[in-house]
Amino acid sequence: MEVIQLENVTKIYKLGEVETRALDDVTLNIKEGEFTTLVGPSGSGKTTMLQMMGCLDKPNSGVVKINGQDVIRLNANKRADMRRDMIGFIFQFFALVPVLTAYENVELPLLLKGVEKKERHERTMEMLNAVGLSDRVHHRPDQLSGGQQQRVAIARALAPEPSLVLADEPTANLDTASGKQAMEVMQKLNEKTETAFIFATHDPRIVAYAKRVVKMQDGRLVND
Amino acid sequence: MLSKLLTIAYRDLIRNRRRSVFTLIAVAIGLALIITMNGLIEGALEGAMRNNIRLKTGHAQVRAESYPDGKLSLKWQDLIDNADELSAQVNGMSEVKAAAPVLWATGILYTIDETVGLQVYGIETTSPIYDPIREAMVTGDFITDDDRSGILIGKRLAEQLGVGVEQKVSLSVGTADGPPDEGIFTIRGIFSTGNLFYDEHTIFLPLSKAQAFTHTSGRASSIMIMLHQQDDADKVAATLKSPGLATFTWEDLNQLLLTTIQQGMAFYVIMYAIVIMVVAVVIVNTLLMSVFERVREMGIxxxxxxxxRQIMTMVLMESVILGLAGVVIGIILGSAYVVYLSKTGIYIGEVSASVDVGYGTVMYARWVLANVLSLSGWTFAIILLGSLYPAWFAARLAPVEALHNL
Structure with missing residues (x-):
């Protein structure tokens, strides 16, 4: 079953008189449990594509469906609900809430989702265990290494059991060992769950983990 | 969820400890300032009103209906004929603490070197109405009803004229017939009420002597009434109203001061509003800086x-924490200072000598719970209102723009 469907999606950015076609009539379907990488040079539209899939932005034309539901016409609150219930994000710069501990960061999406306290605690600890950080639960982001922060971000993205995890250059700021560890964690979680992973990356090491590679250039898909 | 938003808000404030502390201090000092201002104003006005009532107007008065407003008249038709009888009747009322006839006249006091215009009070010397003057005696003795040449003068007047107890002065007073009469009087005692204007412009002599001197033949300008309860003034005034007589309550008699208070209050409200606005601007600025610094966090x-609306609530919670803490500290600081000033007062000295509004030489503050709560409530409400903008700004950030740098 398709988790996400992009049909003839076009996104144009205007900077003064200059128009940039970040996505140009893109059609792409991602199925449950896929481990996909979007590759391509800078400016090829990878991040824009993730933003469309993640309900963070709307295209100028085309259709974006998540689990069969057209998300473009949803209002801001419904799109927030969609992000909360269906999508996990992993960003290049870890993007943890700086004033919350590792535990609280992972717990936050569960709180937003209204998960009961006991279940929330079990799920949070389960995810921190899964990423190997059960001994760092009370550490704040500034007390963790980059690799550890990214693993917290992975745990947070997966805690609410989303249908889809979108990762934008997740290893770009990690050393080789940390990047490998993060990818292995994600690969394991992908194998254990039905969650689909989509990575935007330049990193050939990530591509090696992918079951599917989608190449982009100038806002178009050039190879799938 | 709300408790987590509160946690984030609280920790964000702690993260920027110095900025939060400065903002908190601004709120606390701003509120303490307006509580102090209010305490001083309340104290000054209440003190002025109390002084006016105890020294000049009493709680109520009965006068002849024709007695002119704002002038002193000695014409027989403007005076009360049966002053003693009426006074006895008023004294019989259960609400009345004391009542006594008084005769007012304008006079001029002469010494070799000086001439001073003043108001002459012919008083029933034994009446408790004049206890405040009795208590304010600094030298000499209080006058008695049978004293045919004794007067009391204020300390400031005595100093100005360079005279003392048992010295003689020449007093010229208007009469019912028209031309003033002049006599030599002996200063029996000197009083100091603390109200410099009053002490400089008032002299007392026994009522019978004043009546004889002004040719008013047993008549009085007014029956001065002090009540057990100030709130009974309307009731007593209504009871005493009869044909040919006009009755006045302390509010009627202090209309000028009350109007001044009301007009002053409007001015002070503007002052309070300015201080509160400044405090609100400080908080809004702090929150805006906080939001600008955390655009990425909002995006996450x-x-x-x-x-x-949850992001908005989170930002508003920061404002609530800062506002509440600042308001509580402000209430404590402001109230402590007002209570201190209510005991020690602020010396204003000569300021009170220039105006006849009842201020003493020391201005005491007055702590009024309702005012403190009202000012604190307004401060908190304006802070919250001002915080809506940064909260709204944070809430409307588009996630994609907020996450731009990630």
Whole structure:
């Protein structure tokens, strides 16, 4: 079953008189449990594509469906609900809430989702265990290494059991060992769950983990 | 969820400890300042009113209906004929603490070197109405009803004229017939009420002597009434109203001061509003800086599915924490200072000598719970109102723009 469907999606950015076609009539379907990488040079539209899939932005034309539901016409609150219930994000710069501990960061999406306290605690600890950080639960982001922060971000993205995890250059700021560890964690979680992973990356090491590679250039898909 | 938003808000404030502390201090000092201002104003006005009532107007008065407003008249038709009888009747009322006839006249006091215009009070010397003057005696003795040449003068007047107890002065007073009469009087005692204007412009002599001197033949300008309860003034005035007589309450008699208070209050409200606005601007500025610095954080929260209203609530919670803490500290600081000033007062000295509004030489503050609560409530409400903008700004950040740098 398709988790996400992009049909003839076009996104144009205007900077003064200059128009940039970040996505140009893109059609792409991602199925449950896929481990996909979007590759391509800078400016090829990878991040824009993730933003469309993640309900963070709307295209100028085309259709974006998540689990069969057209998300473009949803209002801001419904799109927030969609992000909360269906999508996990992993960003290049870890993007943890700086004033919350590792535990609280992972717990936050569960709180937003209204998960009961006991279940929330079990799920949070389960995810921190899964990423190997059960001994760092009370550490704040500034007390963790980059690799550890990214693993917290992975745990947070997966805690609410989303249908889809979108990762934008997740290893770009990690050393080789940390990047490998993060990818292995994600690969394991992908194998254990039905969650689909989509990575935007330049990193050939990530591509090696992918079951599917989608190449982009100038806002178009050039190879799938 | 609300408790987590509160946690984030609280920790964000702690993260920027110095900025939060400065903002908190601004709120606390701003509120303490307006509580102090209010305490001083309340104290000054209440003190002025109390002084006016005890020294000049009493709680109520009965006068002849024709007695002119704002002038001193000695014409027989403007005076009360049966002053003693009426006074006895008023004294019989259960609400009345004391009542006594008084005769007012304008006079001029002469010494070799000086001439001073003043108001002459012919008084029943034994009446408790004049206890405040009795208590304010600094030298000499209080006058008695059978004293045919004794007067009391204020300390400031005595100093100005360079005279003392048992010295003689020449007093010229208007009469019912028209031309003033002049006599030599002996200063029996000197009083100091603390109200410099009053002490400089008032002299007392026994009522019978004043009546004889002004040719008013047993008549009085007014029956001065002091009550057990100030609130009974309307009731007593209504009871005493009869044909040919006009009755006045302390509010009627202090209309000028009350109007001044009301007009002054409007001015002070503007002052309070300015201080509160400044405090609100400080908080808004702090929150805006906080929001600008945390645009990415807002983006992360939005990406996790936090709704605009939840982000707004989170920012408002920062404002609530800062505002509440600042208001509590402000109440404590302001109230402590007002209580201190209510005991020690502020010396204003000569300021009170220039105006006849009842201020003493020392201005005491007065702590009024309702005012403190009202000012604190307004401060908190304006802070919250001002915080709506940064909160709204944070809530409307588009996630994609907020996450731009990630």
């Amino acid at each position: 929260l939005a990406a996790l599915g936090m709704k605009g």
